[in-house]
Amino acid sequence: MTTPLTQSSSEPGGRQRVKYVRRLDQVPEIPADVRARLQPVTQEYVFRANDYYLRLIDWNDPDDPIRQLIIPREEELNDWGRLDASNEQAVTVARGVQHKYFDTVLLLCNEVCGAYCRYCFRKRLFMDDNDEVTNDVSAGLAYIAAHPEVSNVLLTGGDPLLMSTRRLVEIFEALRAIDHVRIIRIGSKMPAFDPWRVLRDEELQAAFRKYSTPERRIYLMAHFDHPRELTEPAVEGIDACLRNGVICVNQCPLIRGVNDDAATLAEMYSRLSYIGCPPYYLFQGRPTAGNEPYEVPIVRGWQIFQEALRRGSGLARRAKYCMSHASGKVEIVGVDNERIYLRYHQAKDPADLGRFFVRSRDDRASWLDDLIPVEEPLLAYEH
Ligand code: SF4
Numbered sequence: 322m323t324t325p326l327t328q329s330s331s332e333p334g335g336r337q338r339v340k341y342v343r344r345l346d347q348v349p350e351i352p353a354d355v356r357a358r359l360q361p362v363t364q365e366y367v368f369r370a371n372d373y374y375l376r377l378i379d380w381n382d383p384d385d386p387i388r389q390l391i392i393p394r395e396e397e398l399n400d401w402g403r404l405d406a407s408n409e410q411a412v413t414v415a416r417g418v419q420h421k422y423f424d425t426v427l428l429l430c431n432e433v434c435g436a437y438c439r440y441c442f443r444k445r446l447f448m449d450d451n452d453e454v455t456n457d458v459s460a461g462l463a464y465i466a467a468h469p470e471v472s473n474v475l476l477t478g479g480d481p482l483l484m485s486t487r488r489l490v491e492i493f494e495a496l497r498a499i500d501h502v503r504i505i506r507i508g509s510k511m512p513a514f515d516p517w518r519v520l521r522d523e524e525l526q527a528a529f530r531k532y533s534t535p536e537r538r539i540y541l542m543a544h545f546d547h548p549r550e551l552t553e554p555a556v557e558g559i560d561a562c563l564r565n566g567v568i569c570v571n572q573c574p575l576i577r578g579v580n581d582d583a584a585t586l587a588e589m590y591s592r593l594s595y596i597g598c599p600p601y602y603l604f605q606g607r608p609t610a611g612n613e614p615y616e617v618p619i620v621r622g623w624q625i626f627q628e629a630l631r632r633g634s635g636l637a638r639r640a641k642y643c644m645s646h647a648s649g650k651v652e653i654v655g656v657d658n659e660r661i662y663l664r665y666h667q668a669k670d671p672a673d674l675g676r677f678f679v680r681s682r683d684d685r686a687s688w689l690d691d692l693i694p695v696e697e698p699l700l701a702y703e704h
Contacts, residue, residue, distance in 0.1 A: 337517040337554075339371040339435075350380040351392065362393040366611050367447045370436040374514050377549055386547050386585070389578035389615075391436055396614040404445040406607035406688075408647040409453075412669070417455035418464055422649075422667045424472045428461045429454045430492065431478035435514030438546075440576050440615035442607040442645075446479060454478055458492055466499050475506040475542070482511040482518050486525045493532040493539070503537050507567075510544035516558030529565035541569045543598050546580050548589040551596070559598050569598035574606050574615075575625065575642075581617045583628035590629060590637035600640035605653070607645060608688050619644075619692075620684045623656045641666060646689045649673055656682060660695060 342348060345356040345368060370391050378392075379385045412421040419427040432446045432454040441447075446454050465471050474496055481489065496502050511518040519525060533539035541562050545551060562569050571593050573580070580586055590600045603626055606616050617625070626642045644651045649668035653661065654677075661680045668674040680692035 337521055339373045339515045339517065341369060341371045342375070343367075343369050345393075348375060348392075350375075350378070358395060359393045362395060362397050366393065366397055366439070366444050367437055368393055369434070371515060374436055377552070384578065386579045387549055390438055390440075390546060390576070393439060394614050397439065397611040399613045401613040402608040402610040404610045406442060406609045407645050409443075411647065413453065415460040415464055417453065417458065418461040420464070420468070420471075421669055423671060424470055425475060426461070426465050426468070426471045426473070427475045427477050428458050428492075429478050430456060430458050430461075430476055431481050431484050433483045434478070434480040435483060435511050435518070438510070440574060440579075440606060440609075440612050442574075442609045442612070443479075444609065444611060456484070456488070458495070462495050462499070465496070465502060469501045472501060472503045473506060474502055474504070475508055477508040480509050480511055480514075481507050482509040486522055486528065489525065490528045493528055497532055497537070504540060505532065505538075506540045506542050508542040508544070508572075512541070512543050512555055512558040512562075513545050513550040516552070516554040519558045519561045520554065526561060526565045529562065529567050533566035533568075539567045541567050541598075542601070543569055543571045544573055545571050545589060545593065545598075546573045546576060547585060548592055551589070551592050556596050559596050563597050570601035571598050572600070572602040572604065574604040575617045575622045576606065576615045577617050578615065581622070581625055583625050583632065586625060586629035587632035587637075590633040590640065594634050594636040599636045603640055603642045605642070605644040606687070608690075616687045618685055618687050619653060619661065620656055620682060620686075623653050623661075626653075644689055648689075651689055658682065661692060663689070 377387045414420045417429040630638045642653045650666045652664045652666040655662035665673045665676045679695045
């Protein structure tokens, strides 16, 4: 069932505004002693939320999934993982420009999000000394123009829908001036964090209509993690994208305490397919510093994913369960009593594309680097 929610603040003309908070003492539902204990966590990994999203939390439930998603945990300070776990630095070709896969370039054009997911794999971008993002996409546009193989451009960050509409329109226009760019993707969690970003902005909707053309579409790579995020305004936000010519799909990580449960995932997948935003990827969490409390082992993740697919509608079954590893996008295609079967769905080295390979089963492992290749006689599977 869709959760109806109304906003506390509206402008003349019915425009809705969410109110952002950046300090835990602006969230009175968290007891003062807990806030004090969490203070050092927010000094390391920044906190940001808004009144709309905070109202989705059931504060009577200490394990509430929306709470886990957005409210810091002390365990984030455990010494674990790396800030750039899949080595995005290695595929950075200019400031704010990543080119890892043949036909796709990423423009990291904004370093702010509608709120900060505690499990974010790019949390390094929100730190004061980081310079991997730039609002000035001119170097990226020049790079893309000089690379005719680039047919897909992903606007990411941070969240590009936190940029002004004027700036977004400039980027759409510049990308549409490059003939070989066919698909513009917008990676955004704003439909979950602030659905009014699209709903209230007729100028943005007009830009979608203008720049998402029958032959060259704009895709929204939406990021819903839990079915409770699919409120009435969120569904309307997706509908506004669809009505204005944007193709919508969803990608999200598997997060302990948020969606590591087959029934939850199946419900979200079915509802996403009903509203025209079917699941595309389920990502294994990267071993990013601060993310230990959100990790799910690969084998358990695969079991949850399989069960969710069994329960979901047909279109929901198009999702793939992948690891965004430094070497490529590795799909987890099967698990038996002894082995884990994997395949390069995307590969940094084009020679790896589509390559099938096998690792010994380890039920504690949560990343490709933790897995041990199988014994000699089975290596034939690798080719
Ligand atoms: S919306 Fe995306 S980039 Fe922003 S904090 Fe969440 S996971 Fe990270």
